[in-house]
Amino acid sequence: MxxxxxxxxxxxxIDEDLSFKNRQALKSHLADCPTCQKLYDSxxxxxxxxxxxxxxxxxxxxxxxxxNRILSDRNAQIQRSMQKGFSxxxxxxxxxxxxxxxxxxxxxxxxxxxxxxxxxxxxxxPIVQQQMAQPLVRQPQRITPANPVQAQPQQxxxxxxxxxxxPDTITKEDPGHEPSLEYKQNYQDKIKTVKDQQ
Amino acid sequence: xxxxxQFSDEELISRFQSGDEGAxxxxxxxxxxxxxxxxxxxxxxxxxAEDIVxxxxxxxYQNRHAYKEIAKFSTWIYTITGNLxxxxxxxxxxxxxxxxxxxxxxxxxxxxxFPSTERLPDSKLEGKIEEQMIQRAIVxxxxxxxxxxxxxxxxxxxxxxxxxxxxxxLGTVKSRINRARLRLQDELKHLRE
Numbered sequence: 380m381x382x383x384x385x386x387x388x389x390x391x392x393i394d395e396d397l398s399f400k401n402r403q404a405l406k407s408h409l410a411d412c413p414t415c416q417k418l419y420d421s422x423x424x425x426x427x428x429x430x431x432x433x434x435x436x437x438x439x440x441x442x443x444x445x446x447n448r449i450l451s452d453r454n455a456q457i458q459r460s461m462q463k464g465f466s467x468x469x470x471x472x473x474x475x476x477x478x479x480x481x482x483x484x485x486x487x488x489x490x491x492x493x494x495x496x497x498x499x500x501x502x503x504x505p506i507v508q509q510q511m512a513q514p515l516v517r518q519p520q521r522i523t524p525a526n527p528v529q530a531q532p533q534q535x536x537x538x539x540x541x542x543x544x545x546p547d548t549i550t551k552e553d554p555g556h557e558p559s560l561e562y563k564q565n566y567q568d569k570i571k572t573v574k575d576q577q
Numbered sequence: 578x579x580x581x582x583q584f585s586d587e588e589l590i591s592r593f594q595s596g597d598e599g600a601x602x603x604x605x606x607x608x609x610x611x612x613x614x615x616x617x618x619x620x621x622x623x624x625x626a627e628d629i630v631x632x633x634x635x636x637x638y639q640n641r642h643a644y645k646e647i648a649k650f651s652t653w654i655y656t657i658t659g660n661l662x663x664x665x666x667x668x669x670x671x672x673x674x675x676x677x678x679x680x681x682x683x684x685x686x687x688x689x690x691f692p693s694t695e696r697l698p699d700s701k702l703e704g705k706i707e708e709q710m711i712q713r714a715i716v717x718x719x720x721x722x723x724x725x726x727x728x729x730x731x732x733x734x735x736x737x738x739x740x741x742x743x744x745x746x747l748g749t750v751k752s753r754i755n756r757a758r759l760r761l762q763d764e765l766k767h768l769r770e
Contacts, residue, residue, distance in 0.1 A: 386759060387755065388755075389755065389758070389759070390751065390754050390755035390758050391751065391755070393758075394736075396736070396751070418762060421762055421765070422758055422759075422762055425711060425730075425758075425761065425762070425765065426730050426758075428704070428707050428708060428711055429711060429726075429730040429731050430730065430731070430733065431704070432614075432618075432708055432711075432712075432731055433705075433708065434610065434614060435610075435613050435614050435617040435618075435623070435626070436609075436610045436613060437609045437610060437613045437627055437630060438627060441609060441627065441630075441631070442602075442605065442609075444631060445605065445631055445634055445635070448631060448635055449635065449638055452635065452638075452639070
């Protein structure tokens with residue numbers, strides 16, 4: 380063992396944290412090396428002195444001061460929890476960001492909606508288109524020989540073939556929907572006309 | 578250490594966690610002087626050391642539920658004191674740098690405070706002088722060396738406890754203690770010359 384190895388292990392040697400073999404090696408080096416012996420003696424003496432350092436104790440008022448500090452800390456905590464009223468400091472910072480995001484989304488939605496109302500190019504949904512295509516009130520149509528049915532193919536004629544398109548079938552499908560009185564009268568007039576023709 | 582007490586430290590903190598304030602008082606009585614010694618050797622100022630110990634107990638009181646019985650209570654409380662002491666040293670260093678940068682004579686840098694050596698018998702006087710010299714040398718050590726040497730040679734804690742307190746592997750602790758002791762010898766040599 381050389382001095383470098385000894386210096387690396389001197390602390391473990393003092394604390395008796397070495398194997399028997401290593402301990403013997405260090406001991407034999409100590410017997411041969413006065414420099415390492417001097418270092419070892421000095422380190423041992425320092426350690427002994429440190430163990431006997433005069434004890435530093437807390438002051439007489441330590442416990443009283445500590446109790447007061449604990450009490451004042453507890454009071455401060457109670458005051459904080461009892462504090463009423465709105466304070467911006469109590470709102471967590473992420474809440475501001477979240478609120479700003481909600482406002483931005485709502486504003487965007489409103490702007491888009493207002494634009495869609497103004498723009499005629501944007502077509503209404505298909506169901507609305509269907510409702511718009513069907514006239515709410517149908518004018519009674521007299522079918523006379525002078526005005527044959529074939530001459531007006533665009534007009535809807537209630538015949539036996541297109542009975543399914545009659546509004547009463549729609550009424551069956553949609554029990555909440557009641558055909559208006561005027562519509563019923565028109566419908567009866569049309570039946571009369573057809574019967575007269577027959 | 579706990580053989581002389583009715584309750585172990587861990588039992589006491591457990592009772593305190595359940596609401597027993599008397600257990601906290603017992604903890605204070607057990608640890609006040611030990612922590613005071615540790616803090617004083619670290620910062621070498623009695624007032625600051627006492628503030629550190631007070632802050633330590635206040636933290637223990639406030640964060641009693643943060644302690645889990647996976648580590649020894651002594652390790653936990655020494656860690657708190659050590660961290661507070663390091664904070665004090667850092668503040669002191671910053672204050673020094675502030676005064677240095679302003680090129681103003683530093684009034685706030687306190688002289689190292691040692692117990693009075695007046696009217697002591699010769700043998701005791703020698704011991705006191707030696708103690709002061711070692712203490713001066715300890716203060717000159719870097720913070721990581723100072724911590725381990727105080728914990729090992731003054732507080733007499735085991736390698737395992739030190740390892741838990743400074744949160745370093747056992748091998749690192751052993752080699753650090755060795756280097757700290759060698760460095761302390763170098764400092765003492767300079768002081769004696």
